[in-house]
Structures are given as C-alpha cells and as structure tokens.
Amino acid sequence: MAHEKKHELHSGGNCICPKCETKVGHKAGMPCSEEICPKCGAKMLREGSEHHLAFLEKKNKKK
C-alpha cells in the first residue's frame, strides 16, 4: 500500500455489495467499507474502486 489517498474522493457514485451486488448511493463522508448491505448484511465496496475491481478479478478467476 504505497500510495495514500486523501479524502478527496467525490461524493457521487455507488457502493456495491460484493455478495449480492446490491447497489446503494454513496453517502458523503461515509466510506463504502463502513456501509452494510441492506439485503445480506455484508460490507460494501465502492463501485469501481481498486477493492471492487480486485474483487471482480478474483471472482472471474474462480469460474
């Protein structure tokens, strides 16, 4: 984790559940990783973030 990101992320966008793919609007000042999926209770990821992309990659490799 070499690069640090400041809190400069835009407030738009979505958080997405890695389990059931439910999307919710991202709230300003609330990291997606602290959001809980309303459907299954899993921790959410910011849509399009490194974490989300890494997750999708892993998922695709498991096929």
Ligand SMILES: [Zn+2]
């Ligand atoms: Zn979910």
